[in-house]
Amino acid sequence: MSAYHPVMATLLVADDLVPIRQMVRITLSTQGWTILEAKNGTEALDIARSQKPNLILLDVDMGPGPNGFEVCKMLKADAATKEIPIVMLTAHESDSDRAIGMAAGATQYLTKPFGPLELIDTIRGILAHN
Amino acid sequence: MADDSQRMTVEVVEVSPNIAEPGEAPTVASEVFRQLLQQAIRVADQANAQSVRMAADFAEIYRREQVIRNEYEAKLKELRLMERQTTRYAEDLAQMLRTERERREELERALEQERLANEELRRTGLQGISHLLLAATLKDQTTGAHLLRVRRYVEAIATRIGLPAQLVEEFGYSSVMHDVGKIHTPDHILQSEHHLSSEEFEVIKQHCIDGEVMLGDARFFETARAIAREHHERWDGQGYPDGKRGSEISVAARIVSVADVFDALTSKRPYKDAWTLEEGMRSISEGAGKQFDPELVEAFKTLRADGTIERIRQEVGAARFE
Numbered sequence: 001m002s003a004y005h006p007v008m009a010t011l012l013v014a015d016d017l018v019p020i021r022q023m024v025r026i027t028l029s030t031q032g033w034t035i036l037e038a039k040n041g042t043e044a045l046d047i048a049r050s051q052k053p054n055l056i057l058l059d060v061d062m063g064p065g066p067n068g069f070e071v072c073k074m075l076k077a078d079a080a081t082k083e084i085p086i087v088m089l090t091a092h093e094s095d096s097d098r099a100i101g102m103a104a105g106a107t108q109y110l111t112k113p114f115g116p117l118e119l120i121d122t123i124r125g126i127l128a129h130n
Numbered sequence: 131m132a133d134d135s136q137r138m139t140v141e142v143v144e145v146s147p148n149i150a151e152p153g154e155a156p157t158v159a160s161e162v163f164r165q166l167l168q169q170a171i172r173v174a175d176q177a178n179a180q181s182v183r184m185a186a187d188f189a190e191i192y193r194r195e196q197v198i199r200n201e202y203e204a205k206l207k208e209l210r211l212m213e214r215q216t217t218r219y220a221e222d223l224a225q226m227l228r229t230e231r232e233r234r235e236e237l238e239r240a241l242e243q244e245r246l247a248n249e250e251l252r253r254t255g256l257q258g259i260s261h262l263l264l265a266a267t268l269k270d271q272t273t274g275a276h277l278l279r280v281r282r283y284v285e286a287i288a289t290r291i292g293l294p295a296q297l298v299e300e301f302g303y304s305s306v307m308h309d310v311g312k313i314h315t316p317d318h319i320l321q322s323e324h325h326l327s328s329e330e331f332e333v334i335k336q337h338c339i340d341g342e343v344m345l346g347d348a349r350f351f352e353t354a355r356a357i358a359r360e361h362h363e364r365w366d367g368q369g370y371p372d373g374k375r376g377s378e379i380s381v382a383a384r385i386v387s388v389a390d391v392f393d394a395l396t397s398k399r400p401y402k403d404a405w406t407l408e409e410g411m412r413s414i415s416e417g418a419g420k421q422f423d424p425e426l427v428e429a430f431k432t433l434r435a436d437g438t439i440e441r442i443r444q445e446v447g448a449a450r451f452e
Contacts, residue, residue, distance in 0.1 A: 019212055023219065091211055112211055113218035117226070 009127055010034040010051065014044035014071070015059040015089070020112070024057060024089075027116040028123070041066035045074060048081050054130075055123060058106070060090040060097070069104045076105035085126045089114060255350040259303065262310050262344070275446055276393055277306045282442040283389035283433075284382075290429040293381075304354035305386045308361045311341025323401045335370045338362055356380040361387050364421045376423075384423045388414060388430055391421070396443075407439065 011033050013024045018039075025035045036051055038044040042065040048056055056075070060068035068088060075081040085107040090097070093111040101109045108122055263277065284305040288298045312320060315337050319330050326334065341358030345351040360374060360383030367375030379387075396410040405413070411434050418427035433439050 017208060017212070020215065023215065113215035115218055115222050117222050 008032075009054040010036065011055050011057065011123070012036045012038060012044065012047055012051070012053040013057040013089075014038040014041070014062060014068070015057075016040060016062040017059075020059070023116075024119070027119060031120060031124070033123075040064065041068065041071045044071050048075055048084065049078070052081070053084065055126060056084055056086045057089045058086055060088065060092050060101075069100055072101070072104040072106055085130065087122060087126070089119075251350070255348070256303065259307060262313075263306060276397060279393050279442060279446045280308070280386065280389045281305050282446060283392065283430075283439070284385050286433050286438050286442065287385045287388065287426060287429050290433060291425070300353050301382045301385060304351070304357050304382060305389065307341070307345065307351075307354045308357045308386050308390060309337065309341065310344055311337035311339065311358055313344075314340045321400070335362075338371045353380075353382050357383045357386050359383070361390060363387070365423050366420050369421075379423075384426055388422050388426050391417075392430070407434070407443075 011028055013021055013028075013035060014037075015021050015024070016039055021037050021039070025037065028035055036047055036053060038047050040062045044056070044058065044062075045066070047053070048071075058068040058072055062068060066074065068090060072086050072088070075084065075086065082105075086105065087108040087110060088101040088106045089110050089112065090101075091112045092098075098109045107126055110119065110122060263274075281302050285298050285302040288301045293301070315333060319326065319333055322330070338359050338361070342355045345355045345358060357380070359371070360379050363369035363372065363374045363379045363383065364387075365376060365379075365384070367373050392410050392414050395405045395413055396407060398404040411431070414422065414427055414430060418424040430439075
């Protein structure tokens with residue numbers, strides 16, 4: 001996870017809803033980033049470990065298996081993946097949920113509906129920081 | 131619903147032992163009554179069982195409906211989220227388009243202003259040229275037609291060696307100013323019909339330097355300054371005023387040198403008759419590598435061969451410089 005050019009970044013988006021994944025993919029592909037997709041927590045863990053993306057977007061409720069908070073905690077506990085910045089992207093908008101997400105190790109917490117420009121700016125900011 | 135029907139069953143069962151009270155002697159009537167009663171109880175039991183069965187079915191239907199309702203509500207929540215998400219996208223997109231349009235309009239306004247300013251600058255420059263030339267030609271025996279032909283030759287050579295159109299135009303308008311410095315040269319030297327003394331020749335050389343100075347420091351006259359300064363330099367370094375050689379001399383000045391000399395040779399002057407095109411061409415060819423850049427001489431020869439030179443002479447003819 002040392003130096004990389006933001007334009008070359010590979011991002012993982014984990015969400016159970018196909019249309020949300022499509023929107024995120026279309027939005028982020030405008031920046032030249034490569035987008036990987038996971039439809040639940042288990043898939044998200046697998047891809048994160050095998051592909052080592054530059055950043056992960058995590059939904060919270062993704063059907064059966066670990067939820068987004070749990071996935072985040074697990075990745076942060078794993079030495080191989082703990083450096084990957086994680087952005088929670090969820091419809092849970094309460095302060096307590098936000099606190100749970102940040103406590104789990106998320107770098108940013110965005111709520112749905114998210115603005116495409118806000119999403120791009122957030123990711124750009126995080127990538128530029130690393 | 132299920133609870134109600136079960137309670138009903140219990141009530142019916144409780145009633146039956148009271149009716150079949152033991153101890154009394156069975157009579158025909160009571161026997162009939164007992165049988166009727168038992169039948170009634172059977173019917174009631176069946177009805178009861180049916181009710182229980184129906185209640186159970188209703189309960190199952192209700193349970194299934196509950197599952198469907200939950201799924202439906204989950205789906206509805208998802209749809210509402212997607213609806214809000216889509217709206218958010220549309221808002222962002224609309225905002226981007228608005229910003230984009232405003233930026234484009236602003237840019238177009240700026241470009242238009244820039245274009246007008248440039249046009250005005252160009253007109254100013256070109257008018258300045260006309261005034262300068264008017265002043266210079268009044269003193270010299272040089273005619274407007276000479277300058278016009280030189281310009282056309284310069285443009286033809288520049289085009290032939292593959293320069294871009296913008297440079298061709300710049301070389302063209304700049305070439306007409308090559309002799310503006312002569313405005314400072316005394317008339318008796320300019321109009322002298324005999325050989326110049328070395329002192330007089332020093333004065334003549336000065337017109338190249340004067341021309342460069344007169345053309346100031348604007349970018350518009352950059353090429354014109356180089357031409358004024360260098361158009362009497364020679365490829366072999368034997369020219370004036372600086373004795374530059376080869377590619378030290380700007381391309382524009384090298385081109386003007388060929389065009390200017392050729393037109394001077396093929397025009398009538400107070401001290402000489404006009405040479406024929408053939409004689410002029412021969413002199414230019416002999417100067418290749420000495421007075422002139424050999425590549426430019428080659429280009430000029432092709433212009434002679436394909437009739438361009440002749441056409442320019444005919445078109446300019448005795449036309450007056452404007």
